[in-house]
Amino acid sequence: MTLPRNLTQFESLALDSPLNLADGHARSDLTPSQARIVDALPKLFAEAAERPVGELEAEAHRTFLTSLGQRDYPAGAVLSCYSSSVAMQILAQALATRIGTVALVHPTFDNIPDILRGAGLSLIPVPENDIQARGDCVFVTTPNNPTGKVLSEAGLRDLAAQCAERDVILALDTSFRGFDPRSHFDHYSVLRASGCRWAVIEDTGKLWPTLDLKAGLLIASENIGIPIADIHSDILLGISPLVLVLVQRFAEDAAVGGLADLHRFIAGNRETVRSGLAGLPGVTFPDPDSRVSVERIGLGRRSAVDVWSALREHNVYTLPCHQFHWADPASGANTLRIALARPAGTLSAAVRVLRSVLTG
Amino acid sequence: MTLPRNLTQFESLALDSPLNLADGHARSDLTPSQARIVDALPKLFAEAAERPVGELEAEAHRTFLTSLGQRDYPAGAVLSCYSSSVAMQILAQALATRIGTVALVHPTFDNIPDILRGAGLSLIPVPENDIQARGDCVFVTTPNNPTGKVLSEAGLRDLAAQCAERDVILALDTSFRGFDPRSHFDHYSVLRASGCRWAVIEDTGKLWPTLDLKAGLLIASENIGIPIADIHSDILLGISPLVLVLVQRFAEDAAVGGLADLHRFIAGNRETVRSGLAGLPGVTFPDPDSRVSVERIGLGRRSAVDVWSALREHNVYTLPCHQFHWADPASGANTLRIALARPAGTLSAAVRVLRSVLTG
Numbered sequence: 039m040t041l042p043r044n045l046t047q048f049e050s051l052a053l054d055s056p057l058n059l060a061d062g063h064a065r066s067d068l069t070p071s072q073a074r075i076v077d078a079l080p081k082l083f084a085e086a087a088e089r090p091v092g093e094l095e096a097e098a099h100r101t102f103l104t105s106l107g108q109r110d111y112p113a114g115a116v117l118s119c120y121s122s123s124v125a126m127q128i129l130a131q132a133l134a135t136r137i138g139t140v141a142l143v144h145p146t147f148d149n150i151p152d153i154l155r156g157a158g159l160s161l162i163p164v165p166e167n168d169i170q171a172r173g174d175c176v177f178v179t180t181p182n183n184p185t186g187k188v189l190s191e192a193g194l195r196d197l198a199a200q201c202a203e204r205d206v207i208l209a210l211d212t213s214f215r216g217f218d219p220r221s222h223f224d225h226y227s228v229l230r231a232s233g234c235r236w237a238v239i240e241d242t243g244k245l246w247p248t249l250d251l252k253a254g255l256l257i258a259s260e261n262i263g264i265p266i267a268d269i270h271s272d273i274l275l276g277i278s279p280l281v282l283v284l285v286q287r288f289a290e291d292a293a294v295g296g297l298a299d300l301h302r303f304i305a306g307n308r309e310t311v312r313s314g315l316a317g318l319p320g321v322t323f324p325d326p327d328s329r330v331s332v333e334r335i336g337l338g339r340r341s342a343v344d345v346w347s348a349l350r351e352h353n354v355y356t357l358p359c360h361q362f363h364w365a366d367p368a369s370g371a372n373t374l375r376i377a378l379a380r381p382a383g384t385l386s387a388a389v390r391v392l393r394s395v396l397t398g
Numbered sequence: 399m400t401l402p403r404n405l406t407q408f409e410s411l412a413l414d415s416p417l418n419l420a421d422g423h424a425r426s427d428l429t430p431s432q433a434r435i436v437d438a439l440p441k442l443f444a445e446a447a448e449r450p451v452g453e454l455e456a457e458a459h460r461t462f463l464t465s466l467g468q469r470d471y472p473a474g475a476v477l478s479c480y481s482s483s484v485a486m487q488i489l490a491q492a493l494a495t496r497i498g499t500v501a502l503v504h505p506t507f508d509n510i511p512d513i514l515r516g517a518g519l520s521l522i523p524v525p526e527n528d529i530q531a532r533g534d535c536v537f538v539t540t541p542n543n544p545t546g547k548v549l550s551e552a553g554l555r556d557l558a559a560q561c562a563e564r565d566v567i568l569a570l571d572t573s574f575r576g577f578d579p580r581s582h583f584d585h586y587s588v589l590r591a592s593g594c595r596w597a598v599i600e601d602t603g604k605l606w607p608t609l610d611l612k613a614g615l616l617i618a619s620e621n622i623g624i625p626i627a628d629i630h631s632d633i634l635l636g637i638s639p640l641v642l643v644l645v646q647r648f649a650e651d652a653a654v655g656g657l658a659d660l661h662r663f664i665a666g667n668r669e670t671v672r673s674g675l676a677g678l679p680g681v682t683f684p685d686p687d688s689r690v691s692v693e694r695i696g697l698g699r700r701s702a703v704d705v706w707s708a709l710r711e712h713n714v715y716t717l718p719c720h721q722f723h724w725a726d727p728a729s730g731a732n733t734l735r736i737a738l739a740r741p742a743g744t745l746s747a748a749v750r751v752l753r754s755v756l757t758g
Contacts, residue, residue, distance in 0.1 A: 046631040053636065054450040061635055079439035086609050090414040120480035123633050127487065131516055152632045156491055158518070249446050250638040251611075271406040272512045273483050275421055276413065278610040 052355030059376040060355040075287045086279035098282040102289040107222030118277045122241035122254035130157035132264040137174035145362035146179045163365035171200035175207035181214040184375045186328025191223040198232030213241035218329040246288045307378040314389035331379040412715030419736040420715040435647045446639035458642040462649040467582030478637045482601035482614035490517035492624040497534035505722035506539045523725035531560035535567035541574040544735040546688025551583040558592035573601035578689040667738040674749035691739040
């Protein structure tokens with residue numbers, strides 16, 4: 039069997055399976071209040087068609103960002119993109135016009151190193167537990183995917199100070215921010231106070247089961263010195279105003295209880311996995327403190343590709359972790375990632391299969 | 399005044415104006431049958447959530463492409479993208495891994511040369527009336543934007559034969575195909591018969607007022623020899639299944655009369671422009687045969703930037719054409735492009751302002 043070449047290609051194989059625990063997209067059921075928003079789609083379409091898009095956009099940005107504690111962002115500098123990966127592509131190309139080397143957190147989802155390298159940038163791995171300002175830009179995913187590791191407020195302040203001192207651009211991908219209140223301190227306030235050059239990618243796409251109607255936001259400091267806005271305008275004039283209205287409504291719902299519900303839901307699914315696999319020899323949970331919507335499972339001496347392959351025979355799809363370890367795949371060879379943003383019944387059924395595969 | 403740096407930035411200025419004739423997005427009113435599809439959005443959301451995405455995708459591709467006469471496309475090779483520009487970005491990066499020079503139609507919308515150059519490719523302009531297979535790849539927008547010029551079946555056959563003989567990749571952007579039945583012959587049949595290496599970008603985004611819920615499709619020959627699928631998977635796992643269902647329904651509606659209605663609507667708006675500006679000294683219509691949803695207006699000796707600027711004072715937004723002429727901006731200095739996919743009343747009001755500005 040030829041293995042897929044990257045994690046997204048692994049995820050593709052799973053798309054039509056009911057037991058798809060591969061990708062990190064939000065595939066849970068709508069909550070009752072979310073379902074009411076979906077029921078109002080024709081009305082929201084009319085609203086999106088009528089109101090000035092600049093107004094819709096500013097409101098959607100504000101409601102989404104403030105619901106996650108982000109208040110001090112430069113409102114005039116928020117660029118809406120089709121997705122966080124499109125934002126990543128734009129940032130990578132803009133960086134590549136001026137700099138050569140990016141110090142990138144290790145491990146992290148492999149499309150980040152692939153996009154950076156595709157734009158012609160050289161990479162230096164920086165371990166997520168010891169992030170330093172190196173190269174021309176340091177890039178950190180926080181909370182990290184797949185580990186859930188959060189860069190603390192003190193950690194961000196130190197890193198931003200280093201970046202300011204050494205004139206290193208500080209770039210953050212906060213796509214999983216919504217899941218972890220420890221990442222809800224106001225990053226923009228810290229970044230702006232530091233005086234460093236910075237860029238942040240935000241993402242509405244991981245949180246809500248909106249069938250991938252989502253936005254990636256790309257926000258940068260005025261002094262960043264790379265042509266982000268020009269490259270953004272090569273790719274798009276704007277995202278759908280209906281998506282902006284949906285983001286607005288889902289973020290309003292999140293602010294009045296939806297986010298707390300989501301955190302309980304993910305915590306419950308995490309507990310299902312941990313208790314469902316408890317007592318299996320060699321099986322560990324390397325990220326005891328993680329709150330993000332994916333969970334890593336340490337497999338002891340078992341090969342993750344073998345387990346992935348055995349699960350696939352039962353139509354259960356997961357991700358072997360070697361490709362997250364983009365600079366040292368062997369260090370992920372015995373770890374599996376499973377997605378938690380799935381209906382509870384789906385997850386339980388898949389965990390039962392996983393237990394039997396790991397027992398056999 | 400500092401002028402915007404590219405056409406999309408010109409379009410951005412217009413976004414919140416009711417008299418926005420700048421961008422080529424579909425901003426007409428919904429027809430009654432389209433309005434019924436929008437009314438069914440909550441039901442379509444449920445359908446999109448339930449059905450396997452592979453099935454939704456294949457059906458949406460087939461319905462859209464066959465409604466425009468495209469039958470012989472390789473169904474397994476159609477990559478859905480967020481937009482035609484994202485498809486363009488993926489194609490450009492894939493080309494840049496293997497080749498150096500692209501012969502690009504002149505004039506054409508400036509994000510195409512900008513994206514190709516941004517990926518590191520060198521460009522050679524080829525005039526739209528004399529397209530030859532030059533460089534490592536020849537790239538043709540057909541129907542072209544802004545001119546409406548269509549590459550005929552015989553023209554495509556000749557060009558594809560040249561490309562096969564000289565081993566030049568043939569790339570087409572057919573985003574405006576829906577507007578012109580002369581481009582509804584089966585391009586895939588011609589391309590496949592030629593044996594050349596080819597790629598086509600299709601776009602659902604120009605046709606229907608779906609608030610920019612749209613798909614760009616990237617389709618390439620098996621022998622193309624550039625890593626399109628890998629780069630696509632760096633950017634996205636897939637587009638929204640709700641967008642796929644919407645494309646499917648709008649394409650079904652197009653096939654049973656919607657497309658003919660659209661053609662009548664655009665022809666009517668074109669007539670509004672031509673009759674509304676008739677008799678003005680020096681004013682010409684350089685594309686008498688065009689059917690696409692934009693119209694060029696020759697201004698005689700008037701500077702397009704001056705006219706654009708005067709119109710802007712009346713909140714009417716258009717595009718000066720110099721940047722379409724990416725290799726020779728001066729040749730577009732006296733031409734303006736206006737968008738026709740607008741409600742008839744909006745267009746008439748804007749044309750009255752345009753007449754008074756051109757008279758004054």
